[in-house]
Amino acid sequence: MTLLTFRFAPSPNGELHLGHAYSALLNQKLAMHTGGRLLLRVEDIDTTRCTPEFEAGMFADLKWLGLGWEEPVRRQSEHFADYEAVLERLIREELVYPAFMSRGEIRAFIADSERRGRDWPRDPDGVPFYPSADKALPVKERKRRIAENAPFAWRLDIGAAMARAGKDLTWAEFTDETLSATRPVEARPQDWGDVIVARRDIPTSYHLAVVIDDALQRVSHVVRGQDLFSATGVQRLLQEILGLPRPVYFHHRLILGPDGRKLSKSLRDTGLAALREAGASPDDVRKLVGL
Incomplete structure (x- = not known):
């Protein structure tokens, strides 16, 4: 029996926020519920904006949340x-x-x-x-x-x-x-x-990169934000012309800021590191994102 495979694939070009927490925790929840695998992929092809400092912070945030994943972690910059x-x-x-x-x-x-x-x-x-x-x-x-x-x-x-x-x-x-x-x-x-x-x-x-990685890592379920819904059309075309397997998708709701806009790394919206430093717990984060 083939295990279902989920993945969380952030870019280390800023600090993770509540929106990332929701996506990561939802992938973990679904992997556990189905008895599947959870992979972590570092999408760092932008070698200018992605830094080791942001990556270290990302790992610290995810471990604090209680996220677990299979090793080794795939870094796009190495492939x-x-x-x-x-x-x-x-x-x-x-x-x-x-x-x-x-x-x-x-x-x-x-x-x-x-x-x-x-x-x-x-x-x-x-x-x-x-x-x-x-x-x-x-x-x-x-x-x-x-x-x-x-x-x-x-x-x-x-x-x-x-x-x-x-x-x-x-x-x-x-x-x-x-x-x-x-x-x-x-x-x-x-x-x-x-x-x-x-x-x-x-x-x-x-x-x-994303369609190649999903194929090489045998990702069966792509669970990511609604903001990428339309972009999936381009990726389906690439999968088709390259003869790659196609995962099934779920584009989940976005976590919005108090003003109703999408959270942003560049604006440091509800950053996980800041929440942790303010005394929030992983359970507090789960409640904030509706999990």
């Missing part, structure tokens, strides 16, 4: 070779292309288009789609720019990738925290345009 191998495959299969436009050039291109009366499409986060001009560059020109160390990112050709997938994409989404029933959800990766899958200096992005 760039895994991601690079998959990126090379996407390049060979012409499913990605190098995108050279700077943020200023993108803004100018879009502004010019909007002046001409065209409404520019935006993704679910409100970010404008990347212009399609670079997809038309000849291979010789692409190679010349790369050889001259022009800044670029690898973007997924969403049209080519969806044509390769060749069918309607869905995923199975649990309807509540009991994981007793699922419903099919239509994946709409086209709502994101040509997303970044890797950068020149880092051979991956969140989307690419």
Whole structure:
């Protein structure tokens, strides 16, 4: 019998807050309830913002909460070779292309288009789609720019990738925290345009790394925040074109601040370290997040 596998996968780019506590504790609760496994993954591909100090604080917070996980912990920064191998495959299969436009050039291109009366499409986060001009560059020109160390990112050709997938994409989404029933959800990766899958200096992005890691770690259940619901469509597309297994998903409620907004690491909202220093107990945290 195959054990169900859950994972909690934070990024050490700030202090953990109540929202992280809820996600971590919910994953632990579900793993224990089903007799499954709980993995901890450190998503630290952003080598600029992720620091050893934040990682140490993260481990301290999780241990204080009483979270237990299987060893060894997978750190994404130690597995760039895994991601690079998959990126090379996407390049060979012409499913990605190098995108050279700077943020200023993108803004100018879009502004010019909007002046001409065209409404520019935006993704679910409100970010404008990347212009399609670079997809038309000849291979010789692409190679010349790369050889001259022009800044670029690898973007997924969403049209080519969806044509390769060749069918309607869905995923199975649990309807509540009991994981007793699922419903099919239509994946709409086209709502994101040509997303970044890797950068020149880092051979991956969140989307690419997460689907590779989930497959390598045999994650069966992805339990994470509602803020990532729409992004699952991109990840389902990557799973399909790469022939990776697809987990089932549950996008749980978000823990909101007193003003009703999503908690943020950058604003140090309800940080676990601060709560601990103020005398809160792990049980207090469980009550605060409704567990």
